[in-house]
Amino acid sequence: MPPGAKKQREPAPAGPDQAERELCALMEGYLDGRLEAFDGLYAALSGRLRGYLLSQCRDPALADDLLQDTFLQMHRSRRTYEPGRPVTPWIFAIARHVFLMKRRSTGRRLRFEERLAAEAVSGDVPRDDVKVLAERDEMRRALDQVPADQREALLLHHVQGWSFAEIAARLGIRVNAAKTRAFRGMKKMKGHLK
């Protein structure tokens, strides 16, 4: 460096702090009501959030639904974000909450439906029909092998006769997701029955 020359300040490399600052700026834009800011937040966070949710639920279809729920929840509670604070811990706490709520509600619903199914079976199966009982037992075992969310959609559609739109509304998912879950569940159950 020649004597007397002033040292130029080099731009800071883009690191985690820089990324977090960008997220903060996007979040503040989102609070101001700018849709592009939401797009930016989605682009920046959806990959990491989906990875986190997938690690929790281990079901890609469910992780996609939970990701949407997380962004909807973020939208509803966006006023709780404090400008200037890191966005990442805030939104990951929301994602964790969304996952825990989903797990809790699914568990409750499944227990209720299994109880209903058990009551229905005990009420209408002729006790002397050993073959029917054996078939039902086999069916139940196969059903138990199906993942919980798929089993839920399958039972609601094929046993209780709900439409996919009704299932989607009840579970808070898209119609296509409801169809996919019931279809995959049926396929898995058939596989176990063979």
Added chain:
Amino acid sequence: MSAPRDLRDTIARDLRPVKPLRSPTMRALALLPLAAAIVFAVPALRFFRSDMQTLGVVRGWGFSYAQAVAGTVIVALALRESIPGRALSRAVLGWTIAAGLTLPALLLMLTASTFDLGPAPGRALSEGIGCFRASAEGAVPALVVAALLVARAFPLRPGVAGALYGLGCGLIADAGLRLYCEYTAPPHVAFAHGGAILGAMFAGVLMAKISAPRR
């Protein structure tokens, strides 16, 4: 990665500028005038303890307002707990609850000269109920305001937030009670005064669980 169309449409339909909540400290400060009023009102609506002159301004009003400020700080922690990503650690929770429950006992030890002043024989229950009721009535307005402040945020652990603001409000009411009740006997202080603080804590848990948004 871009947002799915249906999600984006839902957000776009509802998107408008929103004002973020103030910081937990600033929101808790809104409770401070009410806390001051409660400390004054609990004895003023009944009567002041007979030894107020002996107690002096610092050990009487000073200690009571210090306890009310401590209660407000605990409410501020509850407000912080109600913000996603700012949950309190177990250690902070444990120390806060321990400090909150110990503070009235500590102030009693600093102000009382003897610990045998209790209700007359046969009046322990009625006097105890009187103190419990005075403290509970004092805590109600603070509990309502704190519950509203917490419900405006997004408590992910409503039970924890409720326990904290219940404890804070219980301390605020107890700060007024100590200007009204001069008894120092441990059974009375533990069951009537301490019980009222624990009751406020329990009420806070219930209120927070009930008012927690089902999202």
